[in-house]
């Protein structure tokens with residue numbers, strides 16, 4: 001159920017955008033936006049079944065016409081470990097701060113759910129460092145290695161990718 005506290009207004013150059021919890025109607029669009037970047041290894045391929053089973057962990061941004069233009073999700077490993085996944089902004093909407101807003105929204109949800117730490121695997125190093133994440137190593141997350149060893153070699157042979165982590169017990173950064 002959506003409430004006022006579920007949303008955060010995103011000031012865009014032309015219109016206010018809201019980061020909102022995803023709905024059932026968003027599933028196909030989430031899969032399409034996420035998988036658009038999978039061939040380049042920027043996102044992990046996600047199935048419709050994955051998105052449906054994690055729908056409560058997805059947050060989205062829709063454009064003025066209702067088109068889904070941004071998304072982010074949390075993927076839990078344990079009550080003390082969660083990963084920021086499926087961060088994606090539609091090509092036409094990139095460079096306007098939506099990525100930062102989505103990371104902030106994921107961080108807020110992770111705090112509300114009581115996770116002490118949030119980590120991410122990404123190529124977007126400047127973006128995560130700007131958002132207060134610190135470089136880490138995937139070796140700190142054997143749960144991630146175990147889960148993805150079987151399904152994605154590219155996710156773990158992360159010579160190109162960086163691992164970031166943010167401790168959430170401190171005060172949140174201003175958004």
Ligand SMILES: CC(C)(COP(=O)(O)OP(=O)(O)OC[C@H]1O[C@@H](n2cnc3c(N)ncnc32)[C@H](O)[C@@H]1OP(=O)(O)O)[C@@H](O)C(=O)NCCC(=O)NCCS
Pocket residue numbers: 037042043085086087088089090093094095096097098099100101120121122123124125126127
């Ligand atoms: C990463 C992504 C979500 C950022 O969205 P966005 O709305 O453009 O983000 P913002 O406008 O808030 O910030 C843009 C910054 O991210 C940086 N960035 C984005 N992708 C990057 C990448 N692959 N490598 C390095 N930096 C990247 C941009 O250079 C820009 O930095 P700048 O302002 O110093 O120029 C978007 O580029 C995207 O969807 N990329 C494809 C999927 C992807 O890489 N997802 C990340 C998986 S964790």
